[in-house]
Amino acid sequence: MLEDFFKVVKKRFNDDEEEKTPVFKCPRCQTAVPMPRYEELHRVCPACNYHGRLSAAERIGITVDKESFHEFDADMKSGDPIDFPDYTEKQEALREETGLNDAVVTGTALIKGSPVVIGVMDSRYMMGSMGSVVGEKIARAFEYAADNNLPVVMFTCSGGARMQEGIVSLMQMAKTSGAVKLHSDKGGLYITVLTDPTTGGVTASFASLGDVIIAEPKILIGFAGRRVIESTIKQRLPEDFQLAEFMLDKGFIDMIVERRKMRSVLSHLLKLHGYNKKEV
Amino acid sequence: MDEKKTAWERLQIVHTKGRPTVRDYIPLIFTDFYEMHGDRLYGDDKAVIGGVARLDNRPVTVIGIVKGRDITENKECNFAMPHPEGYRKALRLARQAEKFHRPIVCLIDTPGAFCGIAAEERGQGEAIAKNIAEFMTLRTPIISIVLGEGGSGGALALGVCDELAVLQNASYSVLSPRGFASILWKDASREQEACEIMRTTAEDLVHLGVAEAIIEEPLGGAHNDLDKISENIKEYLSCIISKKCEKDIDVLLKERYTKFRKIGEFSE
Secondary structure, eight states, X not given: OHHHHHHHHHHHHHHHSOSSSOEEEOTTTOOEEEHHHHHHTTXXXXXXXXXXXXXXXXXXXXXXXXXXXXXXXXXXXXXXXXXXXXXXXXXXXXXXXXXXXXXXXXXXXXXXXXXXXXXXXXXXXXXXXXXXXXXXXXXXXXXXXXXXXXXXXXXXXXXXXXXXXXXXXXXXXXXXXXXXHHHHHTTOOEEEEEXXXXXXXXXXXXXXXXXXXXXXXXXXXXXXXXXXXXXHHTSOOOTTTTBHHHHHHHTSOSEEOOHHHHHHHHHHXXXXXXXXXXXX | OOOOOOHHHHHHHHTSTTXXXXXXXXXXXXXXXXXXXXXXXXXXXXXXXXXXXXXXXXXXXXXXXXXXXXXXXXXXXXXXXOOHHHHHXXXXXXXXXXXXXXXXEEEEEESOSOOSHHHHHTTHHHHHHHHHHHHHTOSSOEEEEEEEEEEHHHHHTTTOSSEEEEETTXXXXXXXXXXXXXXXXXXXXXXXXXXXXXXXXXXXXXXXXSOSEEEOOOTTOGGGOHHHHHHHHHHHHHHHHHHHHHSXXXXXXXXXXXXXXXXXXXXX
């Protein structure tokens, strides 16, 4: 009986809201935004300017010149290095669902005419976690850029190391950081764009190694997760802890750039470092 | 070597009270150890110990993450969980070693980098990332040994090396079994189960290409015979450092890069 009562209340409550339009609820300010409006704004909350998550394809679409993207290693798929239960099956389901083969897309592209190697992580694939494929694709991207005197622009978004690959995932931190260093020692420019969320083993490797580190507004950046810290120190953390603005204040990022200005800022930075329009 | 012990049983050995710590080993493996302090940026993290010493007759730089032997020592060294300044001290000493052409010995024994407000504010992620990238190209041989626990990025910050050795009962993992169970199954009490599937034993690490050598422990564990285990570590170090010092440095660096570059399993 009580259950029926709740059903009625729930139904009435639901009826009050817009019935059919899906709604995005901002994780920062809790404002409800109709999904079409939110998508029109490229997934930026109109109330608080929180920059929500984009798929890799959406990100590439709003960042690079039309038709200029050429993907690397599109078919690379992860093995199962520690024979983790259901890992292979889980990935097959995710491939079906997302159309991705793993959590990062890499390739070459032009940004307002300047050639770059670009990498974009996608949080829909196991929270953008880094395993063998993410490590290998990122290392190859930096090696290619080093060999061809190209800059690298990397959009990060990750929960950290991929637990299902155990210690092998930890080693990807060394693999990717080594490749960043190789590219850097050859004089290559590396611009990191931190997007929501960038944490754990990705923060503690290639995401923190950019010559220029940009972040989108209000996004989460950190090494340890909020809950882990709260349970270690047994107290609540301030609301703004680990947000982009907090990290800017602490000196770990160079600038916060809004999504609508990102392409133009990247283009200017590339040109300021001498990476000009490709002469055709 | 008793290879029949499970990962969980070995973890219990590593957690045995009285298991030797970096402070126990240093005087038995090295001579003339002079400890150096501070990162020259913020402070002196007592979770990381470092300095110059001799191994046989050769000057070396020793850097270790240190556990306490009792509660007083553990409070001081924060239970071997470094803050960013600890990793930055390690990097300072590593660069000093490169300048004076000394090989580096890293002794790893940590549950992981500390998770706290101050650690985040001072850039825990950046400090670890910087160490990983810089150690990759330091122009001097680096040997790392996991003595007990090698916990995650906090261990890898001293784990980019030319060769990694693991004590027989030690483990090296992406996360503690407890954290692993809690993240994957939302149930920390399944830590024993996690421990067995994580593939963190010395033999697993060699098999996965993460470690190159296993250092044998006395029967029942390192705590049963400190002299013997120190002798085993010293013997390993003397041999491997002589070998690495003979190599051309550019060849060594290429091999170091490749060692990490080839870890991973994928198809295309």
